[in-house]
Amino acid sequence: MAASTAGELPDPFGTAALRRTVLAAWTASPARFREDANVEEDLVHGGYRDRVLVELAQNAADAAARTGGAGRLRLRLDGGTLRAANTGAPLDAAGVLGLATLRASAKRDDAASVGRFGVGFVAVLAVSEEPAVLSRTGGMRFSATDTRAEVAARPALTGELARRHGAVPVLRLPWPAAGAPPAGFDTEVVLPLLPGVRDGVAAALRELPAELLLALPALSALEVVVDGTSRTVERSGGMPEVRLSEDGVVTRWAAAQRAGELPAELVADLPVEERGRRAWTVTCAVPLEDGRPRPLTGRQVVHAPTPSDEPLSLPLRLIAPFPLGPDRRHVLPGPVTDVLVAAAADALADLVGRLPADPALLGLVPRVGLAGAELDAALLGAALDRLRATAWLPVAGDPGARQPPERAVVLDDADEPRVAALTGVLPGLLPADWSRRGNLPALTALGVRRAGPAEVVEAVRGVARPARWWAQLYAAFERADREELAALPVPLVGGRTAHGPAGVLLPEPGLPVDRLAALALRLADPAAVQLPAARRLLERLGGRPATAEAVLADPAVRAAVENSLDAADDRFSGAPEPEELAEAVLALATAAPSAAAELPWLAELALPDADGGFGPAGELVLPGSPFAAVLEDGALGTLDPAFAARADAAALRAVGVLDGFAAVRAEDPDELDVDGAQEWADAVLDRLPGGPPPAWPPLVAVRDLELVADWPGALELLAAAPAEAWADVVVGRVRAPGYLRWWLRTHPVLGGRRPDRLAHPGSTELAGLYDPAGIGEPLLGLLRPPATLDDVLPDPDGALDLLDRLGDPARTVRPGVLARVYARLALALDGVDAEPPVRVRVAADCVVGRAVVLDQPHLVPLLDLPVVPSGGAPGAVADLLDLPLASERVQAEVTSRPVRRVRWAELPGATLAAARLDRDELPGEVAVHDPLTVAGRPVPWWPEEVVDHVDGSPGALGRALAWRVGAWPLRQALAEAFAHPDRAADLAAEDAVG
Numbered sequence: 001m002a003a004s005t006a007g008e009l010p011d012p013f014g015t016a017a018l019r020r021t022v023l024a025a026w027t028a029s030p031a032r033f034r035e036d037a038n039v040e041e042d043l044v045h046g047g048y049r050d051r052v053l054v055e056l057a058q059n060a061a062d063a064a065a066r067t068g069g070a071g072r073l074r075l076r077l078d079g080g081t082l083r084a085a086n087t088g089a090p091l092d093a094a095g096v097l098g099l100a101t102l103r104a105s106a107k108r109d110d111a112a113s114v115g116r117f118g119v120g121f122v123a124v125l126a127v128s129e130e131p132a133v134l135s136r137t138g139g140m141r142f143s144a145t146d147t148r149a150e151v152a153a154r155p156a157l158t159g160e161l162a163r164r165h166g167a168v169p170v171l172r173l174p175w176p177a178a179g180a181p182p183a184g185f186d187t188e189v190v191l192p193l194l195p196g197v198r199d200g201v202a203a204a205l206r207e208l209p210a211e212l213l214l215a216l217p218a219l220s221a222l223e224v225v226v227d228g229t230s231r232t233v234e235r236s237g238g239m240p241e242v243r244l245s246e247d248g249v250v251t252r253w254a255a256a257q258r259a260g261e262l263p264a265e266l267v268a269d270l271p272v273e274e275r276g277r278r279a280w281t282v283t284c285a286v287p288l289e290d291g292r293p294r295p296l297t298g299r300q301v302v303h304a305p306t307p308s309d310e311p312l313s314l315p316l317r318l319i320a321p322f323p324l325g326p327d328r329r330h331v332l333p334g335p336v337t338d339v340l341v342a343a344a345a346d347a348l349a350d351l352v353g354r355l356p357a358d359p360a361l362l363g364l365v366p367r368v369g370l371a372g373a374e375l376d377a378a379l380l381g382a383a384l385d386r387l388r389a390t391a392w393l394p395v396a397g398d399p400g401a402r403q404p405p406e407r408a409v410v411l412d413d414a415d416e417p418r419v420a421a422l423t424g425v426l427p428g429l430l431p432a433d434w435s436r437r438g439n440l441p442a443l444t445a446l447g448v449r450r451a452g453p454a455e456v457v458e459a460v461r462g463v464a465r466p467a468r469w470w471a472q473l474y475a476a477f478e479r480a481d482r483e484e485l486a487a488l489p490v491p492l493v494g495g496r497t498a499h500g501p502a503g504v505l506l507p508e509p510g511l512p513v514d515r516l517a518a519l520a521l522r523l524a525d526p527a528a529v530q531l532p533a534a535r536r537l538l539e540r541l542g543g544r545p546a547t548a549e550a551v552l553a554d555p556a557v558r559a560a561v562e563n564s565l566d567a568a569d570d571r572f573s574g575a576p577e578p579e580e581l582a583e584a585v586l587a588l589a590t591a592a593p594s595a596a597a598e599l600p601w602l603a604e605l606a607l608p609d610a611d612g613g614f615g616p617a618g619e620l621v622l623p624g625s626p627f628a629a630v631l632e633d634g635a636l637g638t639l640d641p642a643f644a645a646r647a648d649a650a651a652l653r654a655v656g657v658l659d660g661f662a663a664v665r666a667e668d669p670d671e672l673d674v675d676g677a678q679e680w681a682d683a684v685l686d687r688l689p690g691g692p693p694p695a696w697p698p699l700v701a702v703r704d705l706e707l708v709a710d711w712p713g714a715l716e717l718l719a720a721a722p723a724e725a726w727a728d729v730v731v732g733r734v735r736a737p738g739y740l741r742w743w744l745r746t747h748p749v750l751g752g753r754r755p756d757r758l759a760h761p762g763s764t765e766l767a768g769l770y771d772p773a774g775i776g777e778p779l780l781g782l783l784r785p786p787a788t789l790d791d792v793l794p795d796p797d798g799a800l801d802l803l804d805r806l807g808d809p810a811r812t813v814r815p816g817v818l819a820r821v822y823a824r825l826a827l828a829l830d831g832v833d834a835e836p837p838v839r840v841r842v843a844a845d846c847v848v849g850r851a852v853v854l855d856q857p858h859l860v861p862l863l864d865l866p867v868v869p870s871g872g873a874p875g876a877v878a879d880l881l882d883l884p885l886a887s888e889r890v891q892a893e894v895t896s897r898p899v900r901r902v903r904w905a906e907l908p909g910a911t912l913a914a915a916r917l918d919r920d921e922l923p924g925e926v927a928v929h930d931p932l933t934v935a936g937r938p939v940p941w942w943p944e945e946v947v948d949h950v951d952g953s954p955g956a957l958g959r960a961l962a963w964r965v966g967a968w969p970l971r972q973a974l975a976e977a978f979a980h981p982d983r984a985a986d987l988a989a990e991d992a993v994g
Helices: 015-028 030-045 052-067 093-099 120-126 144-152 155-163 198-206 210-214 335-354 359-364 374-389 416-422 437-446 453-460 467-476 532-540 548-552 555-562 564-569 578-591 593-597 600-604 626-630 641-646 649-654 677-686 711-719 739-745 779-783 796-806 815-828 857-862 874-881 910-916 954-965 968-979 981-993
Strands: 071-078 081-086 132-135 138-142 174-176 187-192 219-226 229-238 241-246 249-261 279-289 300-303 307-312 317-319 393-395 398-403 409-411 449-451 505-507 544-546 606-608 614-616 663-666 699-702 729-731 734-736 840-843 846-848 898-903 925-929 941-943 947-950
Touching: 015 030, 015 093, 015 144, 015 155, 015 174, 030 120, 030 155, 052 071, 052 081, 052 120, 052 187, 052 198, 052 219, 071 198, 093 138, 144 155, 198 219, 210 219, 210 229, 210 241, 210 249, 210 317, 249 335, 279 335, 300 374, 307 374, 335 359, 335 374, 359 437, 374 437, 409 416, 409 437, 416 453, 416 467, 437 449, 449 453, 467 532, 505 532, 532 544, 544 548, 548 578, 548 593, 555 564, 555 578, 555 600, 564 578, 564 606, 564 614, 578 593, 578 606, 578 649, 593 649, 626 711, 677 729, 677 739, 699 739, 711 739, 711 779, 739 779, 796 815, 815 840, 815 874, 857 941, 857 954, 910 968, 910 981, 941 954, 947 954, 954 968, 968 981
Parallel strands: 071 219, 300 317, 409 449, 505 544, 925 947
Antiparallel strands: 071 081, 081 187, 132 138, 132 187, 138 174, 219 229, 229 241, 241 249, 249 279, 279 317, 300 307, 393 398, 606 614, 663 699, 729 734, 840 846, 898 925, 941 947
């Protein structure tokens, strides 16, 4: 805007008179000029250095407030000029005077105005030295250039002007200005920009926040135009919700206000012109997003009412007329500030109490330790105290209820299922979304009590809830700390409650819960464990899966079963009725027959018998069963037929009721309560070598064999017995028949005869000695009648029986068996006190009363008694049979004279004989007789200490050499070598074939 003289333009506001007054004062007192210049400079570079846009908006709001209308402000940067056009009260003489003076606001009596210090317009000097104000009532301007010219024309001021290097106070000398505001506006401030500031002004305009209108309620619209690009912010609504619309995008702000009037005594220390402005309004506002509060992020400051430099840690917009210091940037401490701090805390409490209950509200809870300054600390402390005393926190399960933090409870590691389970049980419980881990610092600051699993357990003690509710509770706390939940109650079947899950049985699907009342078990209500997560928690806390198998194994069930027979005899013992107990146990056995069969103590279960009394299940026979038909009459009791008809047959068998031969198990023979158990154990141990008794494997026997009357039928039943009943036992690495096979083999179960005294029908080795067993498979394979000597000899009784059979003239024996049988008997019966037999067998079909045991083969021609084959153990055989050795009966010498004496190596065939003995040469000498006689009787050969006597025959040579070198089995091969010395090559080739 071009400068002009006062005479050229109308001067409706008397600017000429103002200039004359100021210039006269400066001329009269250059110090006054200096003072005005310094004050203005301080304000420009101090409190108002970066507030030009805010001050322009504030002035526009005050103009709109004076007319009571909804004001509009347009800020436009066009070229090098910033223009601020607004609606509202136009410029008047008082306004011009206020602009042209320092700290003498024309608004001092306007309680609704934002401006109150009279210095805000000085902010324009940061960007312009030629500001102008054009209003529909006239225009005025300021000019650094014109002011400098006026000052330079007065000699009294030139020295000061020079010392200030031409710097003058711009806003003291007003001039009239030509022009008018744009259409639709009442006033426009025109600011030709200083060089170098345009970019900063443009950036400030683009970043001007829409929230500026929150502090300026008299403004309803703000338009910002930068180089032709426009954005518009409009304000609508009022308390409790303000809407800011920017280019069609609406931001909703929830706001709460507190208003009042300061007592006169509180403002006594304020500057005189501020004491009359005692009314105050405090506003707290926070933006909303989808109806939820969205606490502000980033650095916030206190607005007093426009932005100050006071930091604010509360994430909201706080607008309050705090008293400011001379720099207009910081709040002064004092009683007025204290009142407004308390009001701000009340407004915040009103705000959170009015907003819908949402966890986002916790973002507004102060963190006292984060205060940035003294005022900030006071605001945080006051707000926190007020929020602690306000009922604004929700109550889980009651959408409309609100409670103060001191009554609220936050659940550790809360989630929806946990909170849902505890709603109505834990008073003051916060909803799950309020209890997230990220909310805990705010809840802690409010003093909200935290409840862990231990407190939850305490809260649910004695609570009457359906079992389904307990299932949901358990599932919700599946991953909670184990120790803290150890005392968690568990509802039991029958209405009782366990004071902790340890040992509680957790019913599995298929468990007949409704039939188990007589067992008085700690059995959880099935509905309480219907959720997999609930079951997992209770198992982790010591509950036991209650399959039918697990319930059967419960000590309480065992105790009830073992006492059931006594309880049946004493109906006043307090024990359950025997029929009810039997029904319960049989229900479990029906569900798990294989598991029941593994519990031998179930055989003690009292069941009704056919005589009207009770007997243990293991002593009762199933009526009409094949097993009952093979027993002696009255050998065992019989189950009541009516009871048997309505019970599950498999369950009856599982608990021990007999419809076949029952197995008995033990870890040691002393524990086997079966017929002949100790005799069987002794028979097994007799097979072992000496030494300490070895450990026994798990044993399986069959009971009641001694009660059988019909053995053909019994053997048919036993043939179907499990393989383990027929299995051998291995003790100390020695295999022996198991109890069942031993008992049957040693008792007359085959037509009145013992199986171990019969032979396998296919046996050749025992043919003639034993009668064949007239049975077929499978009994033949199960009873295993002996087929070889190896099947007979390990048993001392069997060996003694065999010894007797060898002396029985009615029996025969195969020659190959006879050759070694007495030697093997001697070994088998070593250490056994056996009576010598009356008769001994000397040939397959020959039994004699007197005989000798041959120990030296050359004595045979001189013996006058039959010879018992010694099988290579003549001494042991002689001891077993109590017979003399042949060498003991014959004492004789050679009585003939040799024809010649030669070395063995010189005989024809000696080379081949040596080869057959795998020797390099043959030792010793041989004396050839023709004939050879000993004690006057002819013999083929006779050994002496250093020489062998022979009759010269190949057979005699072969025997003599074989006996000499200890190779008696090779005697025939050696005889062949001596018989055919001319065929050495052929015989050697034949030897090589094998």
